[in-house]
Amino acid sequence: MKNGGTKKMERKKILIATKTYPSISTKYKETVCTAGILLNDDDDKPxxxxRIYPIRFRDLDFDKRYPRWSIISANIEKNDKDYREESYRIDDSSIxxxxxxxxxxxWEERKSFMHPMMFRSIQEIKEKKKSVGIIKPRTVDKYFSKITSREWSDKQKAVQAQMDFFEPTVELDKIPYQFGxxxxxxDGTSHRYTISDWEIMQLYRKCRDRSQESTVEGREAEALEKVRQKLEDVFLNKNDLSFIVGNLKNHSNTFMIIGLFYPLK
Incomplete structure (x- = not known):
């Protein structure tokens, strides 16, 4: 979204904490939601x-495709069409x-940014009328995966067809599984949240595409097991796991995990 001429925009420094896997939007075409931490200009204090949304990440110029855990500078403005106070628009060309x-x-420096931004619980996030934050669970009780739709919806396919015609790009892969x-x-409250972190979806895609299995089913089964090993065997035993969470614009009480923070124990 290139709004370079908008007077309300201000140049700010942001630590990129996570990016969600791209989705197809009938309004914005292909979009990514980025969650980050606004930093003090002088000393990078969090x-x-x-939340930066919408942004068509795969259409950004290569030198502006910010990786996770990078500090960027960009012109941003409050998104007046989103009631959530953390939501901003960005001028792509200013990144x-x-x-x-x-x-x-x-992970000492990463911790120095994340730990001051911790909330005690989802309830505290809600009570403070926030829509994004990081929490550390008392216990992670179970990892799960489940099958979802293998195809984009008809509306989403129509959007992709228009994009392919006017703006040739690599087709966005629909991941037919959710992880969580x-x-x-x-405080004893239990939650069951799915994960929309791009990093985890990419892990699945890479494992599937590198698999030597001869069938689609075999490649997917191998990828699912590799993801399970990472998220269950490794993260739950060797890493100090926290969740970056965010709510849905149209369902303010519904949260999901939009990023994982996992320094070694």
Whole structure:
């Protein structure tokens, strides 16, 4: 969304905390939701959560495709069509990638950004009238996966057909599975949330596409097992897992996991 001439826009620094897997929108075509942390201009102190939406990430110029855990500078403005206070629009052409935050010293610098932004629970996020945040569950009780639609809806297919005609691009892969966690918070509340983190969907796609199995079913089964190994065997045993969560615009009480934060224990 290129709004470079809009006077309300201000240049801000943002730490990119997570990106959701692209979806097909009849209004915005192909969109990605990015969650990040607004930073102080002078010392990079974390200030507040922000949501950048909509953004057609795969259509960005290559030098503006910000990776996760990068600090960017960009012109943004409050999204006046979204009641959630964290929601902003961005001028795509203004994006500058400043630096990438590494994993040295057990994710020390990443923790310095994320830990001050923690909430105790989903309930606290709601009580403070926020729509995005990070929580650390008391226990992660179960990993799960489930099958979903294998095809985009008819409306979404129509949007893709228009995109292919006017703006040739690589077709967006529909992932026919959802992954998620059932977990318990510190206050004893239990939740069962699906994960929309692009990183996890990419893990599935890479494992499927690299599989040497001869059938689609075999490749998918191998990919599902690789994802399970990562999210269950590795993350639940070796990593100190927290969830970046966000709600849905049209269902403010419905949250999902939009990103995983997983430094080693």
């Amino acid at each position: 200030l507040s959560w922000v 500058k990638i400043i630096r990438k935050i590494d994993t040295k010293r057990k 966690y059932q977990f318990t918070e510190e």
